[in-house]
Amino acid sequence: MKYIKTLVVIFSFVLLNSCSDFLEINPIGKSTTPVFFSDMDGIRGAVPGAYATVYEYYGEEFMLYPDVASDMLQVNTVGETSMTSQYNYSSNPEEEITAVGRIWTNAFEALANVNNIIKYQPSLLQEFPENEDELRIIKAEALFLRALIHFDLVRVYAQSYNFTADASHLGIPVLTDTPSSDDNVARNTVSEVYAQILKDLKDSEEIYGDEISARSSYYATKNAVHGLLAKVYLYMEEWTNAANYASLAITSTPLAEGDDYLNMFLYAIENDESLFKLNGKLKEPEIIDFYDYGTPLGYAGDKLITLLNENQDDLRLQLLNEDTSGTLKYAKTDTDINDRYYNIIVLRTSEMYLIRAEANNNLDNIDLAIEDIKTLQARNYQKNVSEITVSENTKETLAVLIEKERSKELCFEGNRLYDLTRTKQDIIRDDNSTSTVKEVLYPNSLFVLPIPQKEVDVNTSMIQNEGY
Numbered sequence: 513m514k515y516i517k518t519l520v521v522i523f524s525f526v527l528l529n530s531c532s533d534f535l536e537i538n539p540i541g542k543s544t545t546p547v548f549f550s551d552m553d554g555i556r557g558a559v560p561g562a563y564a565t566v567y568e569y570y571g572e573e574f575m576l577y578p579d580v581a582s583d584m585l586q587v588n589t590v591g592e593t594s595m596t597s598q599y600n601y602s603s604n605p606e607e608e609i610t611a612v613g614r615i616w617t618n619a620f621e622a623l624a625n626v627n628n629i630i631k632y633q634p635s636l637l638q639e640f641p642e643n644e645d646e647l648r649i650i651k652a653e654a655l656f657l658r659a660l661i662h663f664d665l666v667r668v669y670a671q672s673y674n675f676t677a678d679a680s681h682l683g684i685p686v687l688t689d690t691p692s693s694d695d696n697v698a699r700n701t702v703s704e705v706y707a708q709i710l711k712d713l714k715d716s717e718e719i720y721g722d723e724i725s726a727r728s729s730y731y732a733t734k735n736a737v738h739g740l741l742a743k744v745y746l747y748m749e750e751w752t753n754a755a756n757y758a759s760l761a762i763t764s765t766p767l768a769e770g771d772d773y774l775n776m777f778l779y780a781i782e783n784d785e786s787l788f789k790l791n792g793k794l795k796e797p798e799i800i801d802f803y804d805y806g807t808p809l810g811y812a813g814d815k816l817i818t819l820l821n822e823n824q825d826d827l828r829l830q831l832l833n834e835d836t837s838g839t840l841k842y843a844k845t846d847t848d849i850n851d852r853y854y855n856i857i858v859l860r861t862s863e864m865y866l867i868r869a870e871a872n873n874n875l876d877n878i879d880l881a882i883e884d885i886k887t888l889q890a891r892n893y894q895k896n897v898s899e900i901t902v903s904e905n906t907k908e909t910l911a912v913l914i915e916k917e918r919s920k921e922l923c924f925e926g927n928r929l930y931d932l933t934r935t936k937q938d939i940i941r942d943d944n945s946t947s948t949v950k951e952v953l954y955p956n957s958l959f960v961l962p963i964p965q966k967e968v969d970v971n972t973s974m975i976q977n978e979g980y
Contacts (some may be wrong), residue, residue, distance in 0.1 A: 529714060538934045549632035552640055557651055562625045562657055562685045563730075567790040570620035570856050571797025573598075573611035574664060575926040576810070577961070582928035584816040584919060586602075586837075588809045589813055589946045594798065601949045601958045605965035605980050613964045617669055623661045624690045629654040631689060652719040656732035656740065659712035660858070660961030662686065666705045668961055669977065672934040673747050675955065678702035682975060698973040706748060713741050724764075729786040735764040736788035739859035746867050747934055755871035758864040761787055765861045769891055774830055776860075777841040785861040790853035800842055803924065808838030812923070814942045819920050828920055839924040862888060862921050870914050873907055881910055885917060892921075933959050 670683040683702035720734040742757035766783035775786035869884035939952040957979030
């Protein structure tokens with residue numbers, strides 16, 4: 513992939529024990545990648561660097577896009593923002609500094625870093641057998657990250673898994689090694705992309721074996737692997753696998769309650785319900801400015817506010833700024849600026865309950881699905897489960913309730929667009945939406961971003977998305 517290759521000629525790795533200082537390795541001028549990975553210090557420095565490059569695209573347009581392009585967010589359109597095109601469904605393949613080009617570029621750069629770790633790990637294992645346990649875990653982490661990056665890219669640049677009956681429509685290139693500058697890499701089918709995602713996650717799970725990790729959720733532990741498997745199987749509509757892996761994740765990490773629930777967003781706490789989060793120490797990405805606590809560019813629309821106001825005891829109302837309707841999930845306003853963490857939670861237990869509820873509902877296990885919804889509502893309404901009543905008792909009505917709970921629980925966390933497209937729904941915005949586009953009907957080519965034109969221009973095997 514020529515364009516991506518030219519963007520990744522400099523591999524950036526974070527030095528060990530530092531998430532803010534980068535060691536730039538230029539394969540041509542300073543040191544080759546093989547030399548960098550010739551000892552344990554190299555791969556030890558590469559691992560935090562890999563996490564940092566994933567944080568980079570999560571903290572910028574990737575987390576914003578699925579909410580900006582959906583139906584529950586309003587955007588302040590006075591002046592241009594980096595997400596204006598996506599909000600108005602006018603994305604252009606020529607855009608390099610908006611979501612179109614930057615998600616593609618930053619995610620593939622992160623993928624290149626992860627692939628190097630996986631590529632050179634076996635030779636280090638052979639040369640340093642005394643570090644076998646450490647290198648084994650490093651490979652498991654890298655496999656999880658590679659699966660995550662492919663999953664992220666295929667959701668942005670390809671239609672949902674169930675868009676065709678066999679997922680044979682175009683996805684994104686599956687890269688398990690960094691291509692050379694002469695390679696023209698084609699897009700794999702969505703089915704092939706998901707097959708690679710599952711392979712990496714299953715391989716990671718196998719490496720971890722039966723051991724229970726005591727490491728924090730800043731790392732790709734076995735708990736994170738189970739959480740991502742549950743989410744991937746949800747998108748694939750493989751309901752039994754989705755429910756089973758969600759159960760494993762739930763068993764590993766308890767649901768956050770009360771102030772602990774609020775504090776995992778408002779403070780940088782170590783122990784929370786996150787299965788995997790990205791370390792944001794001393795970072796201030798675009799997502800922070802976009803959802804700025806005082807004057808947010810993006811804020812809750814009427815549809816979301818109405819949902820949250822259905823119960824005035826809902827804890828989640830405390831994460832919405834009363835004056836601006838902006839989210840406080842990224843605020844961290846009371847933390848000393850010299851020690852501020854803008855962590856980004858990627859997977860958490862509340863989502864696992866929602867995944868299991870949706871999976872069980874589709875398996876006709878209605879009672880089990882209701883129990884999971886009641887557990888979440890009890891936490892959110894600060895009641896005992898025995899005090900919660902769910903009147904929805906059919907598959908159809910419960911599906912609507914689960915969607916509503918997902919909308920409230922996961923708002924501003926980069927899921928809404930994908931929830932709508934994977935369930936084949938239209939996007940219908942509030943009548944007073946500030947966007948020039950009030951509805952987008954399913955199916956639609958606009959539900960995916962275009963492949964950056966620069967990639968298409970230099971890569972003769974690259975096919976542009978329909979409609980662009």
